[in-house]
Structure formats: structure tokens, C-alpha cells
Amino acid sequence: MSQFTAELIGTMILIIFGGGVVAGVVLNKSKAEGAGWVVITLAWGLAVTMGVYAVGNFSGAHINPAVTLSFAVIGEFPWAKVPMYITAQLIGAFLGGVVVFFAYLAHWRHTEDQGAKRAVFSTDPAVHHPLANLVSEMIGTFVLIMGLLFIGANDFTDGLNPVIVGLLIVAIGMSLGGPTGYAINPARDLGPRIAHALLPIPGKGNSGWSYAWVPIVGPIIGGIYGALFYKAFFIGEFTSAFWIGNVVVAAILIASLLKELSKENEQSTSKSNA
Structure with a gap:
């Protein structure tokens, strides 16, 4: 199997299990309807595990552009x-x-909620705040890449690495997934979002393109910074890219905080005027 085919199949497996569990939980008349967040996070973890088991020996099972780019930035991938x-x-x-x-x-056709239908394919924020949503995706992917590098630096019994990676995904989902649905993977969000736009889904509504940049840009920035951070503090390689990353991340954090403070002030003013 070629590396191209392996990454294609591995990512397809990821979405079949991951998108499938969301469909089971949110679509009407599904036997899993209403099963909740814990079921979703567990299934996404297993989705990653199955994807890695399927194609890990062929391509390394990145199944995530943020992983591919992050590893390339630190010289771990060509x-x-x-x-x-x-x-x-x-x-x-x-x-x-x-x-x-x-x-x-x-x-x-049994599900009227357009947002629920879209959620099967792509992520949406619980609170619409683009900069804060961007930060959430950055942090989740930062933890993902750091975790992958931690796992890679340790010796596990043969065959257990995919399970440990899956548990990492479960932990990220349970702890950091609440604000945005933790895309932490540009392909995981963009590919199915395109499918949502093209498929003849009854009453599907729009595909949420105004938000689509967040689960692309956030994971890329967070993932690359996570890889540079690991190289700096665990390997001792403080590169110029790491210091540039510090400036970029700090600027985004400050901008998101200022925006949130502004929203809080507006809310307080409107309440006092009422």
C-alpha cells in the first residue's frame, strides 16, 4: 500500500467512526440518540486508534495535516x-x-435541526467567539502534538501505541473539547464540511463556512507551536522559529482576551442601561 493510499484510508476510517458516533447521538430516531458527550469522546478516541492500527505501518498514520506540518517543521518528516x-x-x-x-x-429527513445535521460533518463553537474559539483549537492541538511526541519518546509493548494515542484523544475531548468540539485536525473538519455542502441532505441548511477557517488555522498554529515547544524544552533546541512562535501565540492570546473583556464591558453596560 502506498503512503498516499494509507493516509487516505486511515483518515477515512477516522471520520467513519468519529462522524458516525456524532450521527448516532444527534440524529432523530437513532438508537444511540442522546447518548451524550462521553460516548462521543470515547468513540473519537477509538476512531483514532483504529485509523492508526490500520495504516500505521504504511505511512505512520498522521491522518491529520496538523501532525504532518508539525513534524515537518521540527525535521521529523520530509x-x-x-x-x-x-x-x-x-x-x-x-x-x-x-x-x-x-x-x-x-x-x-427525520431530523429538523440543521445544526445537528452539520455537527455530524464538522465542528461548531458552543459560544461563537472566533478568537476564543481559535485559542481553544490551538490549545487542544498543542496538547495533541506534545502528547504524540511524549508517547513517541517512550517504549511501549508492541502494538499498544495506537491505544495510548486513542486515550490521548479521549482526554483532550473530555477536558478541552467543550468550547469548539475539538476539531484539532484541519482535514477532519474541512473534508466532511465539503461533503456536507455537496451531499443532498434534506433540510441541511448552510455549511458554516464563516467559521470554517478556525478549525484549520487553530490546529496548524497550535500543532506547530507544540512541536517547537517540545523541541525547545525537552530536546534543548531553542530555534528562531520557536521564538517567533512565542510572539504569534502571545499576540493571539492577548487579542482574544481583549476581545472578551470588551464583550464583557458591553454586556455590563447593556444590563445597567436596562
């Missing part, structure tokens, strides 16, 4: 392969979304 990996991941994620659509084909 830049020449980055476009091929990301293309395969996006196609695999799109196809995974299509599979989930057909798996729940009879349920779309």
Missing part, C-alpha cells in the same frame, strides 16, 4: 511529502463523511 499527505487526508476525510451520510441515510 517537507517533500507534506502536500501528498495532506491531499490524501482531505480526500479520506471527505469520503468518510460520504460514508456516514449513507450509513444514516434514513435519518436525515
Whole structure:
């Protein structure tokens, strides 16, 4: 199996299990309807585990452009392969979304909530605040990349690494997934979002393109910074890219905080005027 095919299939498996559990929980008349956040986070962790088991021996199972880019930035992956990996991941994620659509084909017309239908394919914030949402995705992916590098630095019994990675995803979802639904993977969000836009889903509404940049940009920034942070503090390589990353991340954090303070002041003023 080629690395392109492996990344495509691995990412498709990720979305089939991950998008599938969301569909089961949020679509009407599903036997899993209302099962809740714990079920979703556990299934996403298992989705990653299955994807890694399936294709890890062929491509390393990045199944995430943020992983591919982060590893390339710190020299753990060749830049020449980055476009091929990301293309395969996006196609695999799109196809995974299509599979989930057909798996729940009879349920779309029974679900009126457009947001629920879109949630099967892509993420949406619990509170719409683009900068804060961006920060949430950055932090989640920072932890993901750091965790992957931690896991890679330790010796586990053969075959257990995918399970440990899956548990990392569960932990991120349970602890950091609440604000945005923890895309932490540009392909995981963009590929199925495109599928949502193209598929004939009854009463689907819009595909949320105004928000779509957040789960792309956030994971890329957070992932790259996580890799640079690991290299700096665990390997001792304080590169110029690391210091640039500090400035970028600090600027985004400050901007998001100022925006939130501004919103709080506006809310307080409106309450006092009322």
C-alpha cells in the first residue's frame, strides 16, 4: 500500500467512526440518540486508534495535516511529502463523511435541526467567539502534538501505541473539547464540511463556512507551536522559529482576551442601561 493510499484510508476510517458516533447521538430516531458527550469522546478516541492500527505501518498514520506540518517543521518528516499527505487526508476525510451520510441515510429527513445535521460533518463553537474559539483549537492541538511526541519518546509493548494515542484523544475531548468540539485536525473538519455542502441532505441548511477557517488555522498554529515547544524544552533546541512562535501565540492570546473583556464591558453596560 502506498503512503498516499494509507493516509487516505486511515483518515477515512477516522471520520467513519468519529462522524458516525456524532450521527448516532444527534440524529432523530437513532438508537444511540442522546447518548451524550462521553460516548462521543470515547468513540473519537477509538476512531483514532483504529485509523492508526490500520495504516500505521504504511505511512505512520498522521491522518491529520496538523501532525504532518508539525513534524515537518521540527525535521521529523520530509517537507517533500507534506502536500501528498495532506491531499490524501482531505480526500479520506471527505469520503468518510460520504460514508456516514449513507450509513444514516434514513435519518436525515427525520431530523429538523440543521445544526445537528452539520455537527455530524464538522465542528461548531458552543459560544461563537472566533478568537476564543481559535485559542481553544490551538490549545487542544498543542496538547495533541506534545502528547504524540511524549508517547513517541517512550517504549511501549508492541502494538499498544495506537491505544495510548486513542486515550490521548479521549482526554483532550473530555477536558478541552467543550468550547469548539475539538476539531484539532484541519482535514477532519474541512473534508466532511465539503461533503456536507455537496451531499443532498434534506433540510441541511448552510455549511458554516464563516467559521470554517478556525478549525484549520487553530490546529496548524497550535500543532506547530507544540512541536517547537517540545523541541525547545525537552530536546534543548531553542530555534528562531520557536521564538517567533512565542510572539504569534502571545499576540493571539492577548487579542482574544481583549476581545472578551470588551464583550464583557458591553454586556455590563447593556444590563445597567436596562
